[in-house]
Amino acid sequence: MRTRAFFAVAASGLLAALLATPPATGWAPMTPAGSPVVRPAIARTEQITPVTAEPTTVPLPVKATDGRTHLVYELELTNMSTLPATLTAVRVTAGEGTLEELSGARLLRVFRPSGAPAEQPARDTVLQPGRQGRVWLDVLVPAGTAFPITLAHAVSVTYPEALGIIPKTMTENVAPLGVPDRRPVVLRPPLAGGGWLDANGCCATITAHRSAASPVDGRSRFGERFAIDFVRLDHGTVLFDGPPDQVGSYPYYGTPVRAAADGRIVSVTDEYPDKKPGSATPDMPLAQYAGNNVVQQLASGEYVLYAHLKPGSTRVLAGSTVKAGEVLGALGSSGNSDAPHLHFEVMSATSPFTSEGLPFVFSSFELEGTVTPNAFDDALASGSGSITVTPAREDRDRTREMPLYLDVLRFPRTA
CATH class of the missing domain: 2.60.40 (Immunoglobulin-like)
Structure with missing residues (x-):
């Protein structure tokens, strides 16, 4: 914190000198030999910015x-x-x-x-x-x-x-x-079929992902800037069918998660149990927050994180290469998870805590509709697990677009 005394000294000393108007003919310091060195006047364009x-x-x-x-x-x-x-x-x-x-x-x-x-x-x-x-x-x-x-x-x-x-x-x-004149990486969807809801994504709303600044190793980074939490609405409306605190009540639990592009597997973690849906997050080491996960490096240099996978479901090994569409594991609820979902993001480095989140687009999908921000609370409060979807105005294929928060998406079956 700056004190009044410090700032007053700065303003009366250095800043006053910087902002002083130079002579119209320039300033002329003396060389050791005593000859003046003439330099042109320098236009002062600095602005004080407290x-x-x-x-x-x-x-x-x-x-x-x-x-x-x-x-x-x-x-x-x-x-x-x-x-x-x-x-x-x-x-x-x-x-x-x-x-x-x-x-x-x-x-x-x-x-x-x-x-x-x-x-x-x-x-x-x-x-x-x-x-x-x-x-x-x-x-x-x-x-x-x-x-x-x-x-x-x-x-x-x-x-x-x-x-x-x-x-x-x-x-x-x-x-x-x-x-710069650069475009985001183009990926295939990591999931298949319809009813996939972008439950925690970019951009205008300050969601838990959009706001997450990780103060790690002396810097804060926004690794989750574009991250998406994917959950699925079964039959187009049903989030869960049964006790909401059981992973088995979520029909999409265990859905195959597929590689979004060709690339090399950097790391695989598969050692944590599922967290009970709706339960408080216990104290856990930073490394456990992503739960069971796979990190993949793309040929273009970006890294993709597939997180909160089902225990024992991973099918790949660190150091191996995979093709787009290859099954990496299954959707779960491990780590810092409120309910079964796939946490999906593109990163500038191998760790979500020491990277910047990067934008991405999917090669092809349909926008089925949108839901309201309070849809999840309403579904839990009613106990029905049902969420109302407002149909999209345009029923068309989307190519090379990024889903937005609360979009409901249909991905190709061949994803």
């Missing part, structure tokens, strides 16, 4: 089932001043166009101060002195945009009062970010 900002990753453009191209990343903000800073707006631009403008309720929905539960909405957008916060961004790019592009961020902040060279209200231009 709230510093850093993007967490370089986003890749990914097309989703809403037909739009998404840039998904987070902006980490730190209040370096000695006064509380209220964030009033965040604007993302590319060239002359505004891609995203967040203020009021929309900004509050995607802002969290450090230390606050990520899934719990913030009460305000105040960053206390020395405090860090994050803004989760899902920037939509207009159709026909040519990449690469450069994003710019304008962060508007107010303080209780002016402090030295810091005005009471200001807009900072921060964190320029280049977006």
Whole structure:
């Protein structure tokens, strides 16, 4: 935390010197021989930014089932001043166009101060002195945009009062970010058939995956940024049939999980029991959170995690190579799992805790419909296990698109 005394010294010393207007004819320090060295005047374009900002990753453009191209990343903000800073707006631009403008309720929905539960909405957008916060961004790019592009961020902040060279209200231009002309990896679905629900995926809603920052080995990374928890609605509506605290009540338990691409198996873990659905997560070592799992390296360099597999179900060995569609194991509920599901994600490294989550698209699938965010709670409360699905407006095959949170999908039987 910066103290008032420290910041005052900085403002009156280094910053004052940096912001001083140079003579019009340039400045002329003396060489050891006494001859002046003449240099042209340097235009001073520095801006004091008491709230510093850093993007967490370089986003890749990914097309989703809403037909739009998404840039998904987070902006980490730190209040370096000695006064509380209220964030009033965040604007993302590319060239002359505004891609995203967040203020009021929309900004509050995607802002969290450090230390606050990520899934719990913030009460305000105040960053206390020395405090860090994050803004989760899902920037939509207009159709026909040519990449690469450069994003710019304008962060508007107010303080209780002016402090030295810091005005009471200001807009900072921060964190320029280049977006490369790259596309996400194309995968085959790891599951087959219809009724597969994206129960915890990307992008606009700050789900448990979207919000998960892993503070491991001295850094925080967002390995689950695009991760999906797949559960299946049997007969199109039924999540479970029987006691909801039994894995056997979920008809899709034990469904084959298949390789999403050709690749090499990096690691296999198959030693943990299923966790009882709905039970509290016990204290467990970090390595057990993914439960029984398979990590696969793709030829293009990315890694795919297939997690929470059924005990004793894995069919591959570390170091072996597999073809797309080959069975790796069976869907289970091991590790940190509330109910049987397949946790599926693409990563930049071999571990979900030390990697950045990367976008991906599936080669082919159908969008059957969507469900509401409270569908799971309603199914549990009623005891019926039934979930209402709103049919999709378009009944068409999807190619090279990413599913969105609460989508219900039909994958090819040959997946």
